[in-house]
Each structure stands twice: as structure tokens, then as C-alpha cells.
Amino acid sequence: MRPLNGERAGVVTLADVAAEAGVSLATASRALNGSSRRVGEDLRLRVAEVARRLNYAPNAQAQAMARGRSDVVGLLVHDIADPYFSSIAAGVMQAAEEHRLLVTLVSTQRRYGTEAEHIAMLRGQRGRAMILVGSRTRDRDATELLRQEIGTFTEAGGHVVAVSQRSFPVDTIVVENRAGARLLGHELTTLGYERFAVLAGPPELLTARDRLQGFRDGIARAGGGLLPAAVVTGPFTRDGGYAAMTELIARDLQPQCVFAVNDVMAVGAMAACRDHGIELPRDLAVAGFDDISTLRDITPGLTTVRLPLEQMGALAMDLVVTAEPGGSPRVRRVRGEVVVRASTPAR
Amino acid sequence: MRPLNGERAGVVTLADVAAEAGVSLATASRALNGSSRRVGEDLRLRVAEVARRLNYAPNAQAQAMARGRSDVVGLLVHDIADPYFSSIAAGVMQAAEEHRLLVTLVSTQRRYGTEAEHIAMLRGQRGRAMILVGSRTRDRDATELLRQEIGTFTEAGGHVVAVSQRSFPVDTIVVENRAGARLLGHELTTLGYERFAVLAGPPELLTARDRLQGFRDGIARAGGGLLPAAVVTGPFTRDGGYAAMTELIARDLQPQCVFAVNDVMAVGAMAACRDHGIELPRDLAVAGFDDISTLRDITPGLTTVRLPLEQMGALAMDLVVTAEPGGSPRVRRVRGEVVVRASTPAR
DNA sequence: TTGTATGCGTTATCAC
DNA sequence: GTGATAACGCATACAA
Numbered sequence: 002m003r004p005l006n007g008e009r010a011g012v013v014t015l016a017d018v019a020a021e022a023g024v025s026l027a028t029a030s031r032a033l034n035g036s037s038r039r040v041g042e043d044l045r046l047r048v049a050e051v052a053r054r055l056n057y058a059p060n061a062q063a064q065a066m067a068r069g070r071s072d073v074v075g076l077l078v079h080d081i082a083d084p085y086f087s088s089i090a091a092g093v094m095q096a097a098e099e100h101r102l103l104v105t106l107v108s109t110q111r112r113y114g115t116e117a118e119h120i121a122m123l124r125g126q127r128g129r130a131m132i133l134v135g136s137r138t139r140d141r142d143a144t145e146l147l148r149q150e151i152g153t154f155t156e157a158g159g160h161v162v163a164v165s166q167r168s169f170p171v172d173t174i175v176v177e178n179r180a181g182a183r184l185l186g187h188e189l190t191t192l193g194y195e196r197f198a199v200l201a202g203p204p205e206l207l208t209a210r211d212r213l214q215g216f217r218d219g220i221a222r223a224g225g226g227l228l229p230a231a232v233v234t235g236p237f238t239r240d241g242g243y244a245a246m247t248e249l250i251a252r253d254l255q256p257q258c259v260f261a262v263n264d265v266m267a268v269g270a271m272a273a274c275r276d277h278g279i280e281l282p283r284d285l286a287v288a289g290f291d292d293i294s295t296l297r298d299i300t301p302g303l304t305t306v307r308l309p310l311e312q313m314g315a316l317a318m319d320l321v322v323t324a325e326p327g328g329s330p331r332v333r334r335v336r337g338e339v340v341v342r343a344s345t346p347a348r
Numbered sequence: 349m350r351p352l353n354g355e356r357a358g359v360v361t362l363a364d365v366a367a368e369a370g371v372s373l374a375t376a377s378r379a380l381n382g383s384s385r386r387v388g389e390d391l392r393l394r395v396a397e398v399a400r401r402l403n404y405a406p407n408a409q410a411q412a413m414a415r416g417r418s419d420v421v422g423l424l425v426h427d428i429a430d431p432y433f434s435s436i437a438a439g440v441m442q443a444a445e446e447h448r449l450l451v452t453l454v455s456t457q458r459r460y461g462t463e464a465e466h467i468a469m470l471r472g473q474r475g476r477a478m479i480l481v482g483s484r485t486r487d488r489d490a491t492e493l494l495r496q497e498i499g500t501f502t503e504a505g506g507h508v509v510a511v512s513q514r515s516f517p518v519d520t521i522v523v524e525n526r527a528g529a530r531l532l533g534h535e536l537t538t539l540g541y542e543r544f545a546v547l548a549g550p551p552e553l554l555t556a557r558d559r560l561q562g563f564r565d566g567i568a569r570a571g572g573g574l575l576p577a578a579v580v581t582g583p584f585t586r587d588g589g590y591a592a593m594t595e596l597i598a599r600d601l602q603p604q605c606v607f608a609v610n611d612v613m614a615v616g617a618m619a620a621c622r623d624h625g626i627e628l629p630r631d632l633a634v635a636g637f638d639d640i641s642t643l644r645d646i647t648p649g650l651t652t653v654r655l656p657l658e659q660m661g662a663l664a665m666d667l668v669v670t671a672e673p674g675g676s677p678r679v680r681r682v683r684g685e686v687v688v689r690a691s692t693p694a695r
Numbered sequence: 696t697t698g699t700a701t702g703c704g705t706t707a708t709c710a711c
Numbered sequence: 712g713t714g715a716t717a718a719c720g721c722a723t724a725c726a727a
Binding site: 071091156 | 358418
Binding site: 014015016026027030031034036038059060062063064065066067068069 | 703704705706707
């Protein structure tokens with residue numbers, strides 16, 4: 002029933018398999034994992050049978066050490082419970098499965114300053130690559146630390162893919178936040194809106210900044226403008242959106258339309274409106290950014306800028322597996338598409 | 349600037365640090381990682397300084413091999429984009445961070461039959477533990493395969509925590525699906541509903557089955573009953589809920605209340621109702637199960653059975669870190685709490 | 696307190 | 712085609 006060779010009970014190693022099959026370690030290794038050297042068909046079958054019978058699973062750690070390369074990819078997100086990140090992660094996971102790669106997940110829980118630390122942990126794992134998802138920050142020191150961490154990882158032969166801004170010389174999926182927000186601003190103006198406010202997210206996040214600037218551009222080009230004191234900052238979360246909207250309501254600026262720079266905030270903002278007796282979209286129009294899956298089920302339908310989140314995750318993994326040893330950084334641009342829904346009816 | 353010893357460029361090893369600091373490998377090891385043996389303060393400082401300067405990060409794989417234990421925990425979910433799983437995962441991640449553990453994520457993407465395979469991959473990683481989240485199935489063969497995989501993992505010293513049903517002799521967070529659904533059924537009956545239908549999820553999932561049975565119990569005890577032909581099965585997804593509801597509508601049974609056995613399905617069902625001109629809750633009451641975070645923002649508010657999802661994730665990780673070597677399996681029961689919202693007004 | 700030597704499980708480089 | 716054996720990077724038992 003149990004392996005006969007009574008070493009540390011239960012841990013079946015390649016040596017166990019080799020012994021049981023009556024072959025050398027080398028042969029067992031070659032028989033199980035496709036080496037360039039071929040192994041006699043009879044032996045290979047015997048070894049495979051023994052391995053199956055003993056429930057042998059190769060020690061991936063040892064393999065990684067011996068081979069000098071691993072099948073683990075690190076994935077860094079800001080918050081795995083946030084649908085933005087979980088959708089991207091789903092894309093990553095699917096692609097990982099296709100390529101038989103394993104994903105080690107790390108979440109900063111929106112403590113942006115800790116990214117370097119988390120990356121260092123991933124670096125310790127000696128994975129073949131890391132995928133860094135989420136906005137970069139404006140913090141000089143933190144960014145420098147990140148650059149350092151990323152540098153030592155790449156110099157050690159690791160591959161890095163970033164999803165957000167191109168802040169480092171690594172493969173990057175650039176989200177065209179500015180352009181997307183510009184298009185949205187333009188569209189909203191076309192719909193007849195003139196008096197805008199913005200829930201702008203955390204000022205230190207480049208994504209938040211870019212979307213705000215893009216939106217400003219978009220409405221300015223169309224001849225509109227932001228109300229004075231109409232930009233409220235706050236965390237990139239549902240509750241952050243709620244709080245920011247509450248603050249905005251308190252300022253009593255009477256905007257016609259509020260742009261929350263991501264959907265999660267927009268959803269929170271809509272809740273704040275409900276709680277303050279503001280009926281959407283009659284009393285106020287709202288728009289977001291990302292098109293998270295949640296939006297399918299909220300009322301009124303939220304106008305937003307659609308990002309192909311799952312695809313972005315898959316694309317990131319694609320950049321990992323197609324990476325050339327000495328290749329220079331590649332950039333893939335992802336453009337957002339404005340989706341107009343009931344939350345911003347034409348005026 | 350770069351390490352002087354020109355081995356495989358960029359890969360700083362402990363040997364590099366030791367050489368640069370002019371100490372032995374053993375001393376360097378002891379200085380950096382808290383060994384029981386103490387090291388002279390001067391040396392420890394020197395080694396630490398060199399390590400920092402060279403940007404040394406210990407090779408976790410090598411450490412794991414040498415120590416015979418690893419700091420990696422495998423996490424298996426059915427679909428990381430599903431808010432049920434992403435919330436639990438968030439709890440796991442937070443606890444992981446506190447204990448300085450790394451999490452390797454695997455997603456079956458709801459191909460329930462592939463769990464054993466995925467577990468085998470995790471087993472290959474030689475992590476210290478695995479957390480298996482999500483319903484077990486009724487499939488005898490698949491379950492036997494799982495038992496086998498889990499067995500070899502535990503016999504090799506790995507720890508396993510399951511979140512769902514107690515199908516294996518491992519630490520388990522048992523979700524009291526039956527009791528929760530029973531309470532819900534009772535509550536809905538109390539509210540005056542009599543003619544029920546159920547969107548029952550995939551018949552092979554124990555969670556789906558238990559919730560259906562519990563609900564049946566609950567309404568039976570209160571003197572009610574299910575309509576004939578009022579149980580529609582379907583995938584545990586938003587679209588599954590949509591399809592199941594559409595089917596139910598086609599059957600034209602005129603139920604007063606529909607219980608979708610999880611919130612994700614319920615949300616899809618609500619969308620189907622909208623698309624078919626059924627106004628909620630006027631024309632039909634709807635209830636779900638789980639209390640996923642999405643519910644905060646859908647209208648009408650969905651009556652459901654609340655599960656402390658994040659806490660469950662954290663608890664799972666807690667069972668991992670508090671595991672005793674020879675300890676017998678522990679069981680933690682999680683009871684759902686009925687939350688009545690606008691989707692099921694009193695009749 | 697510090698250093699030397701061995702082992703962890705596997706692959707790869709040699710011989711045969 | 713098959714079998715010894717030296718790495719891989721680190722921890723630790725044993726020596727000093």
C-alpha cells in the first residue's frame with residue numbers, strides 16, 4: 002500500500018521511483034520528464050507505471066533549482082477582491098493554465114508603498130516572471146525602490162510585465178487612461194452636459210491623475226469645463242466613492258454630471274446619491290471607468306469606458322511566455338471604449 | 349556596482365554574500381536567517397550590510413529544500429473572478445501577509461472534474477499547506493481521486509484545509525448550507541410567501557444540493573411547499589442564473605418567490621426578470637445566498653443568507669498556521685445569517 | 696562563536 | 712541507451 006522504502010514516510014522521491022523500477026536515477030528522470038536523450042520504451046513504461054503507482058509528483062522546487070528555471074509566475078495586485086483586479090487575475094489564471102504555469106499571488110491591499118517589499122518576496126521565489134498589475138504612483142522614493150527591485154529581478158534573468166503605466170523599462174500593457182477619459186468627456190459634452198464634477202481617486206496614483214486630466218481635456222475641447230472646487234479625491238474603493246460623493250454633495254455645487262475615475266468609486270457614489278435622496282439619472286448623471294462586470298447588474302446602467310480586463314490579464318501572460326532572452330521591452334496599448342448607458346441620458 | 353564574482357550574471361547567492369563579507373557560508377546563513385546559533389554582532393552587521401548592498405534575497409526554493417518546509421500555501425478556487433471566491437481569497441491573502449506566507453493560486457474555472465489535477469500541481473510545489481475552497485461534488489470517481497491526492501499530500505506532511513463540506517478527513521470550515529437555507533425558507537414563509545421556485549445550481553455540487561434541501565425543509569416545516577416542476581438547475585454563475593430564470597419564466601408556474609441558491613445566480617435571475625418585463629419585487633420576490641459584496645449596489649436589495657466570506661478565508665489560513673503535526677482534523681462551522689432586504693417584502 | 700561537510704531532489708555532464 | 716556524479720543554493724550536524 003505504502004511505499005516500501007521506509008525513508009521519511011510518505012515523501013516519494015524520484016530515487017524511490019528509480020529504485021522500485023530498478024533503474025538509475027538518471028534514467029528515471031529522463032523517462033518521466035522529456036529529456037533530449039531518449040529512453041528505451043520498455044524502461045520508460047516501467048518507470049511511468051511505478052511513478053503512477055507510488056503517486057509520484059516531481060518536486061518542482063528541486064526541478065527549478067536543477068534546471069535553473071521555474072514555472073512559477075508572480076502576480077501582484079492591489080486588491081484581489083476588487084472586480085477590476087479579480088477579472089484581470091482571471092485572465093492571467095486562464096492563460097497560466099494553458100501554459101502549465103503556476104501563479105503566486107501577492108496583494109498589497111492598496112498600501113501602495115509596500116509594493117517593493119512584496120516584489121522582493123516574489124523575487125525570493127525565483128519565479129520566471131512577475132506581472133505587476135495596477136497604477137503606479139507619483140512617489141519618487143517608492144518608485145525608485147521599485148525600479149531597484151525590478152532591476153535586480155530582471156538582471157537575474159526574470160521577466161517583468163507591468164499593466165498600467167510605462168514607468169519602468171519592462172514589457173508593459175499601457176492602459177490609455179487619458180485618451181479614454183478624453184473620449185468620455187467629449188461624449189458627455191455631446192450629450193449636452195456642461196457642469197461637471199469629478200471623483201478623482203487618490204492623488205498619488207497615476208491612473209487617477211491621468212483619467213482626471215484626460216477628462217478635463219475632453220470637456221475643454223468641447224467647450225465645457227469643470228466647476229470650481231469640483232474635484233474630490235478619495236480611495237479607489239467603493240467606500241471611497243461613497244465618501245467622495247458625500248463630500249461633493251456637501252459642497253452643494255449642483256453639477257449636472259459626475260465622473261468617478263473608476264467604476265468601483267462610481268458605484269459607491271451612486272449609493273451615496275440614493276442615500277441622499279438624489280435620484281439617478283434624473284437629478285444627476287454619473288459615469289465611471291473600467292466596465293467591471295458588476296456593472297451589468299446595477300441600476301441605472303452606468304456609462305463608462307470599457308477595458309478588456311480578462312484579455313489584459315491573458316495578454317500579460319502572453320508577454321511572459323513569448324519573452325525573448327535579450328529582447329527589448331515591448332509595449333501593448335489598450336484603448337478604452339466609451340459605453341453610454343442609462344446613467345447619462347441625453348439632456 | 350555589480351557583484352564582483354562573475355558567475356551567472358546578476359544572480360546573487362548566499363555564497364556571494366559570504367565571500368564579499370569574508371565569512372563562511374554557514375555564518376552568512378546564520379547571520380541572515382535567525383538560526384538558533386547566535387552570531388557575533390560585528391559579523392552579523394557586516395553580513396547584513398553586504399546582503400543589502402548586493403540586493404540579496406534568499407532563494408526560497410533552496411531554503412525550502414534545505415529546511416524541508418516551505419512558506420508557500422496553495423489556494424484552490426473555482427473561479428477567482430467570482431466575488432464569492434475573490435472575497436474568500438482576499439481574506440486568505442490578508443492572513444497570509446500577516447504570517448509572511450506566500451500563496452499560490454489555482455483556479456479550476458468551474459471544471460470541477462479537474463480539481464485532482466490542479467491539486468497535483470500544487471502538490472508538486474511542496475507547499476506547507478493547501479486551502480481548497482468551494483463545493484465538493486457528488487461524483488464518486490472524482491472524489492476518490494481527490495481523496496487520493498489529498499492523502500498523498502498529507503502523508504507527505506502537508507496540511508489541508510477545506511472550505512465547504514467535510515468530504516475528507518482534513519481541517520474543514522463547514523458552511524452550514526442546509527441550516528442557512530432552512531432559516532431562509534422559514535423566514536420567507538413567515539413573510540407570507542407560499543408558492544416557491546428554486547434556481548438550484550449544478551446538481552453535482554453538494555452546496556447546491558444542500559441549499560435546495562435545506563430550503564425545502566424550511567418551507568415544509570412552515571407548512572409551505574415547492575411548486576411542481578419548480579426546480580431549475582444551471583451553472584453557478586451569473587449567466588447560469590439568467591438562463592435558469594429564463595427557463596423558469598418559460599414554464600409559466602407563477603411562483604411568488606424564487607430562491608436562487610447563490611447570489612451570483614440570483615443577480616443573473618434578476619436581470620432575466622428585468623429583460624422579461626417582470627418587475628421586482630412587485631411581480632416576484634427573489635432571494636439568494638452568500639451575501640457577496642456586489643449586493644450592496646443592486647436594486648432592489650437582495651434578501652440572502654450572509655456568510656462572512658473574508659473571515660472564512662482568514663480562518664482557513666489560521667487553521668493552516670495553527671496546525672499541529674499529528675493533530676486530528678478540526679471542524680469550524682460557519683452559520684449563515686438571514687438578511688431580509690427589499691427583494692422579499694412582506695406580503 | 697565560527698567553519699567544514701553533508702544532504703535536500705532533481706537535472707545535466709560526463710563516461711560506458 | 713544507460714548509469715555514475717557533479718552541480719543548483721541553502722541549512723544544519725558536527726568539528727574546532
